[in-house]
Amino acid sequence: GQGSISMFEKEKMFHIHLALSTPKVGGTMIGGHLVEADVWNTLEIYIGELPYQLKREFDPNIGMSALITT
Numbered sequence: 001g002q003g004s005i006s007m008f009e010k011e012k013m014f015h016i017h018l019a020l021s022t023p024k025v026g027g028t029m030i031g032g033h034l035v036e037a038d039v040w041n042t043l044e045i046y047i048g049e050l051p052y053q054l055k056r057e058f059d060p061n062i063g064m065s066a067l068i069t070t
Helices: none
Strands: 002-008 011-021 029-033 054-059 064-069
Touching: 002 064
Parallel strands: 002 054
Antiparallel strands: 002 011, 011 029, 054 064
């Protein structure tokens, strides 16, 4: 997985992409946005700090929030 933690309207916004597969050889692969998750066994998360703040602003052209850098 990979993604970002940013601010949108004074709230933290998590935007995480995942790629998962079944444990069998030749298993099925799925991917997309993480919306909600229960972690059953182990989850390792590495967080790096950027020298700037990630923020989101609503973009009326696309009808959703968009990531901006300052």
